[in-house]
Amino acid sequence: MTIGSKYLLTEGSPVKLGATVDKNGINFAIYSASAEHIELCFFDDNECEIRLAMPGKTGNIWHGYLSLDSCKLAKPGLRYGYRAFGPFNPARGERFNSQKLLLDPYSLKIDSTPKNHTSHYGGNAKPNHYNSAPYMAKSIVSAPLNYQFKAPKPNHPWHKTVIYEAHAKGLTKMHPDIPEAIRGSYAGLVHPVMLEHYQSLGISAIELLPIAHHSDEPRLQSIGLSNYWGYNSIAHSALEPSYASGFQGMSPEEEFCYAVDKLHESGIEVILDVVYNHTAELDADGPTFSFRGLDNQNAYWLLDNGDYDNMTGCGNATNLQHEGMLNYVLHSLRHWILEYGVDGFRFDLATLLGRTPAFDKNARLLVAMINDPVISKVKLISEPWDVGLGGYQVGQFPDPFADWNDKYRDTIRQFWLYHPITLGDFAQAFAGSRQLFASRESPFASINFITAHDGFTLEDCVAYNNKHNFANGEENRDGTNNNFSNNHGAEGITNDDTILANRAITKQSLLFTLLLSQGTPMILAGDEIHNSQSGNNNAYCLDNETSWLDWSSSTSSLSAWIKKLITIRHQIPALTENQWWQDGKNQVNWLNADATSLSLDEWQSTTYPILQIKLSEKWLLIFNRSHQAQNLILPKGKWQFVISSDELFNMSSFNMQTVTIERGVYLFKQ
Template identity: 35%
Template sequence: MQQTDVGFGATLTSEGCHFCLYGPDILTLAVVLFDKEGIATARHRLQRQENNHWTVFIPGIGENTGYAFWVTTATGPSAQWLLDPHAHRVQHHPARHSGPDRVAAPEWIAYTTYHDFDWQGCERPAIALEKMVLCEVHVKGYTRANPDLPAHLRGTYSGLCHPVTLAHFRQSGITSLQLMPIAAKADETHLAAKSLTNFWGYNPIAWSAPDERFASADPVRECKTMIRTLHAHGIEVILDVVYNHTAEEGNGGPVFHFKALDSQSYLKDEHGQFKNYTGCGNTPDLSHPPMLQAILQSLRSWVLNYQVDGFRFDLAATLGRNHDHFSSESAFFTAIRNDPVLSSVKLIAEPWDIGPDGYQCGAFPAGWHECNDQFRDHWRSFWLHDAPASAVAPHLLGSQAQFPAPNWPQKYSINYICYHDGFTLQDLVSFNDRHNHANGENNRDGHPDNRSNNQGTEGLAATAAIQKRREKQKRNLMTSLLFSLGIPHLLGADLHSHSQQGNNNAYCQDNDTSWVNWALSKEAHTFRSWLQSLIQLRQTVMPAIIAAMADKTSAPATIHWLTPAGTPMDDQSWTGRQPFSCLIQADDNHALFYLFNPDDHPVRFRLPSSMHNWTCLVDTAEQQLTVRNIQQSDCLVRPASMVILIPRP
């Protein structure tokens, strides 16, 4: 049970517990211990070291001992409670008991934690990048409404790894789950005033503590059990982590820890006001060594103690900031590259924030894959509006302006059509406008540029013809996603045709709006079966194509852009929303022929005369996938649909 590395926070050994905080702004610091009822039982003073570390070793302390810090600072109140920002387990406690000096007990209490766990010899799946199919889910939202799960497991870590859920993931061909934030969070003050909650969890209060709202008892053990079980079934776990801000908000916001401990923790302007490059009130300063150390310690904990396979970093441009400037050689990226633990896991960046120099798609270092919003926008515009072929052609081939093929596999585009923020796939083809009134912000929140198309009627209720058109556009968008070069990212809710009733920013909706609907309609069931089959089919074709194009030792792939007549595309062909085709010859054994028809009338495509035998893998005009051989020298592509062919030996 002994842990020998003493870092920030509470570190248990077989003899007791080390406590350590970095606090240059503190005058006095004590750790107060609590019993199971939340009543203070003892107080121990920490001593300031020359490096502004405050430390104490308390013998006899074991696991699950509650604690909080009682501090005085030069600038704050005479005394106040602080939560350990490095805690491995925290609980929210209503202030109902008395603490030291007869003051109200803390709102948040941390608990000492051992990380001993029987991993049963289970190793990380180590999915090859070209075989990854990412699926983004919310631990609670994905299973909360599944009637096939035991009621007490719905919405929990255990529910996400239940045999019923595992069977669904396996049948869907999902290789890697990207979990929306599972670190402990606090609700923003403006939500509390509206009796709403931060359902998504992008407001962290303790970076290293799994959220107790997803556990029936011990969140640490249940979270590890979930990851162990997913690994045993060949599924990776990628954590969506939020190190770009904390729950302390901005000027006048709550004080939980860093604000009182170290005034240099956050970026500030010349007047001492918090820089808000995140839209959440504050921005950590990762050029400040103690803050950088705190984040690296948290990341290592998730890898070493929970065996996670990688991270998706929310608003990751913030992590490379030196105030108004971004650098791919920042202290954070350098530290990750040089860390033997963190450099070995999968790293995904959301490559922007809202500050100056904030959009950095393609600018992250080698080893970092990046979410590609341009892929999303251009494919939506092509199928749902009037974008020309020139808008989507680069993204079919991996968005090489931002992610050049010579940099593969060290750096891929993370392709997506839908993410947790924005419309679900069903809403993308059912609503022209956002409908976010339930969020209490007069429908002003959420992104205004959705590039959606309701196909003629706003809302879910529609004629049979509109429903048919919507389903076909969903198939077009998913086929474009799964058969483009790069790493595909699916929104888990889209496997269920889940609708958020037009809400494109459901971050505060802990209800049926966000809880994925498992009671599928006939159309939703048909689409799920089709999408599951499409993913499985993708896995038989795309990994070899991507691997061949990433192979530095082989000849470069040949790409031919053709008109329906089979002639090379000229300048006129690239303008306007016209049918086109693309032949990718990755090597002697791997080729794909894409036929795109965005028009409202059928189009015949002449097939290359040099290759006479073709097999049709996908025809999005069909509700079911049926692989068939093409016998003639041309191929009919029906209105607003696409076809993918492979050469037949």
């Protein structure tokens, strides 16, 4: 280690945070509103640490410039970090510990993922004086990427958007038709067989689980597991390198850009799941990686005793209204848009974006995002809840956000999986959940889904009554117990033909309902190929065959059937017009089995079996949720059968007024 060495750090500039390269050297700038002193620490080829005091301070930004004339290492590839000095008084939220090497929050690349080590812990009652540098990941100075994208962005409007949620690794890790060298990688996402698959589905956007550099929680490391989903970010603007394959000699960053470009070329948008609500520093007993050592009392929401207000359930909650954190998030989002060409974001536990600490849809960060000339041009999707007081905010985010609608998920599952639900509740969900989104301009603000990464897959919804999460190391305590699933007579795998046939009808009925509901549909990757997680509804920590998609059943894929429904969706005006359905405008008619308006008793019934929905005058959807065949009267007109969840139903055209249908969904057109 060298302190006050021959290397000269001049004042530099506060204008751009992070490490900025020019032809003469590197400008370093870092934010801390409460540090008393900050040192830049960089490392030579022999792992010798050079520590230089940051000479400039403008407001709350510390800055310095390392010239090539002063140091031949001052170029892209330099590994560095910071040490911050100040009081250690956790009761006041002060956790400075200069023995901890800190990542630059604005890192665009880091050299490794830190493994659990005693030195990472800053101390709670008293400071830990173990130097963490030998065991800590380092930030890497990066030159601008400047990738030359060839394809234009698809820019699909919301009414043409169908989202496909997938894990960048798990989607292709076990695909037999993809070369082994690129399975589970960014390049694997755009292998021709995958591009063909997306086209066969008819999706317009792929939503990737987090691909920012993340670490594994110490508890998971101790039992041989990992944070497979990636919701434990350590550097929000740095790409996760483990999903790169080195395809055609590309760097991880180039490989991801290549994937984005290929997806755009195929007309598919790229939406990233991002995690700004908490960090990998966890609770008061967690590691010190970055913000905790730089500006703890401003970076996180704290209780009066200095402990963390754990509104995320992940140990800490970031204070995104504070100037430093707000600008940090805006910078990170712009980076993903401008450098990587992404088309939108899904914000994990997004209520934190608007906490002041109560939720306010006019909170500084939300207003800044909406008014930002770059961020406002992409799709913004919230997961509109957290575990704090007042955390459930479905429908309450400001336009142009769209919100994940878990009420839709639960209602549609209850309807088809034999749980009590009224026809009225089902109809409200089918119509875009206006009761939740009353203040929103468009029905497409509701992201409708049946399944997502957390919870049962579609296959498991129809095959398991209970969760089976023992592999997660928590004795099956983790994961929700409110699955609204139904195994149709046998728990898990079965060879019973009747059970399998009933499961198939239910799966298709669920997808049918999803794809023809008002709102924006989202499909979970693998549901189209009957992917199962063996009843595990919280496989966040399983980087193995449980979570990786099983393509062995792809020969019986529902892809063509799903694409047909998506094609039909785009043909029905009531599902593509950017307006809520209104009575008297010929958008929707709700009818009972006699083709007359439903009575109040029928609307409130949890057992009445039939609902007929006429859309845009020319389309008729019939839902039969019962076990038995039902006779019903059709609305007046000459109806032609289009498609059904019942493969045995094949009546092409008829003029009679009555029809008998089995359990499922049926679509007709006149």
